[in-house]
Amino acid sequence: MIETVLLNSLLLLSQVGTPDKRFLDLKNQLEKFGFQVIIQLPPKRGAYGLLQESRKKIWINPVVFDLKIGTQTIIHEAVHAAQVCAGKGKIKTLGLNIQPINYARPFFMQYADVHRQDLEREAYAVQTQPNSFELAISLLQQHCK
Helix, strand or coil: CHHHHHHHHHHHHHHHCCCCHHHHHHHHHHHHCCCEEEECCCCCCCCCEEEEHHHCEEEECCHHHHCCCHHHHHHHHHHHHHHHHHCCCCCCCCCCCCCCCHHHHHHHHCCCCHHHHHHHHHHHHHHCCCCHHHHHHHHHHHHCC
16 A cells, blocks of 8 residues: 555646755655655645544645646645644644744634634744754754654
8 A cells, every 4th residue: 555655646746846955855754754645636625734633644736847836735745744743633822933924924824713823823833943843843843843
């Protein structure tokens, strides 16, 4: 089963272009902490990335590579993964003391649920930092021991 998923992911990666080194490093880090990263259309229509917390499964929409936002997308999902680890299987905010750029505001304010807004605010906050990659790795290492 895992071999099939791996082969399908590699086949898809070869068709959509090559993800950059940071994308692959973060994918490996997520997998090290028990998350399955799948490069295929997420079950939620229109999503670039999606985390299913109960199964520790992350989908990355292949279009992100054409849009040149693959690394930003996996950083965003890595924050959600750290939130799952911090909540011991239930997603919870990390209490980060950083804010996303104003441009990202409409993306997390679209959620009616305030808890979901807070989760997304944190993910966008990390994603929009100059050191977003290092911060995402750090959050995973801190919360997914």
